[in-house]
Amino acid sequence: MRADTEPFSLYIHIPYCVSKCPYCDFNSHVVAEIPEKSYTAALIAELGRYAGLDDWRGRPIQSIFFGGGTPSTFHPESIGKILERVAAQWPLVSECEITLEANPGTVDRANFFGYRACGVNRISIGVQSFQPRLLKFLGRVHSADEAKEALAVVRESGFDNFNLDLIYANPSQTLQELAADLETALSFQSPHLSAYNLTIEEGTPFHQEYRRGSIQLLSEEDEIEMADLIEQRLRQAGLERYEISNYARPGFHSRHNVNYWTDGDYLGLGAGAHSYQKNRTDGSYGRRWWNEKAPNRYIQAVSWNRQAVAETEQPDIRKAAGDFMFSGLRLTDGISLDAFAARFGQNPVTFYPQMPDWISEGYMEKNDDRLRLTRRGLMVANSIFVHFV
Ligand code: SF4
Structure with a gap:
């Protein structure tokens, strides 16, 4: 699209x-x-x-x-x-x-x-x-x-x-x-x-x-x-x-x-609001930016420039892949491995060699195209998510 x-x-x-x-x-x-x-x-x-x-x-x-x-x-x-x-x-x-x-x-x-x-x-x-x-x-x-x-x-x-x-x-x-x-x-x-x-x-x-x-x-x-x-x-x-x-x-x-959680684009307006755009024509893996946090400074910045962007970040492939995993695995439906491969050209195991262990130890399960946290994995999700940030 x-x-x-x-x-x-x-x-x-x-x-x-x-x-x-x-x-x-x-x-x-x-x-x-x-x-x-x-x-x-x-x-x-x-x-x-x-x-x-x-x-x-x-x-x-x-x-x-x-x-x-x-x-x-x-x-x-x-x-x-x-x-x-x-x-x-x-x-x-x-x-x-x-x-x-x-x-x-x-x-x-x-x-x-x-x-x-x-x-x-x-x-x-x-x-x-x-x-x-x-x-x-x-x-x-x-x-x-x-x-x-x-x-x-x-x-x-x-x-x-x-x-x-x-x-x-x-x-x-x-x-x-x-x-x-x-x-x-x-x-x-x-x-x-x-x-x-x-x-x-x-x-x-x-x-x-x-x-x-x-x-x-x-x-x-x-x-x-x-x-x-x-x-x-x-x-x-x-x-x-x-x-x-x-x-x-x-x-x-x-x-x-x-x-x-499914890597969609969003536009954030207002003090401190974050935005994300996935598809970029410059070959990067998306762009994130966020506004001035203090409400008064936000109002002032917009009155001068009609925008109040404080910082912009262009994640590299590893950071973007981590964000994809971190967000998608929050869903009980997990992530689509095909969608991951289409976006990053590789299987997640290339980035996360621990993945087979997470699966064999019962923290994750793979079913056709879906990779998800099991019930046990959901209980210790934060200790898995640290590998994605
Ligand atoms: S201060 Fe209380 S009401 Fe306001 S955003 Fe935080 S949790 Fe919500």
Whole structure:
């Protein structure tokens, strides 16, 4: 397929939050007043510039994702204005998936009807837990009741397609608490659920507490037991695991995220947003670039140049092959060996001589064209993934 007709995904970063959660290392900022107008204007200027470039002009958009930060801090008028400009510049595939991330602490009933009316057709809601003590530990701004109320509003405002995020393996969390969270989540008939184990990211308040010893993570066995419980209970309820941390009913996979994991092109707009273009005419193995992270500097850069690129990287074949493996093996369906060979001209074993051992030790399996992590491999995925980065 020629690069200029291949569909791509559009990511739009809204970097503002009501408060900063102590485990979070995303590009999110708490400010006295969110500059919604000037940030929206910057996004519109930036997308207008990309729409005029040969690499992106006229290509169909298959998914749009408003991520953050907390995109639900923006009014439907701003989200609608951005979507209008996107639709004026690019064709959208029929049933284009348009997701907006929301925090239960910022759910306003009228706004949710407004998001639906302006074209958003999927909500991803960061519940994390329904247990008051765990919400407190995670520093969330919302209560368990607010999370339930938010989910009810999501459904009432016409979103049949939505995701609910949970965090598990919190220190001192019990299996019973996790089971209760799963039951509450399932009672809302969520067609998609993401369950992330708590990780301690450098530079966060949790990292400092962890180093001081005031946070102790669960043992690996406890974590695996929780992961097993999640997989079993969700499968019983009709949600299949299709990625390390993601579960969906048939037809409700996140198309936007699947595009990341299957080496698809994406364009990122907004502060700190990353972009990727696979097919290049210069013989390289794609190009990655990312924007200025600080929201104010992003707005200023776009007002001067209609772009805010901070850095660009052209991966060599080894780096590109590693990215392909790292992303694709997150999916329970794994990677296509034919697709790998078509892109890199070789079998992955050329780059990763340990692969036969991973297969014989039961961490990976090969079935015709597919190479995937086994259940055992998924449990220790990070120790395999270090070979790809
Ligand atoms: S709401 Fe989300 S993006 Fe904002 S600080 Fe918390 S975890 Fe980070």
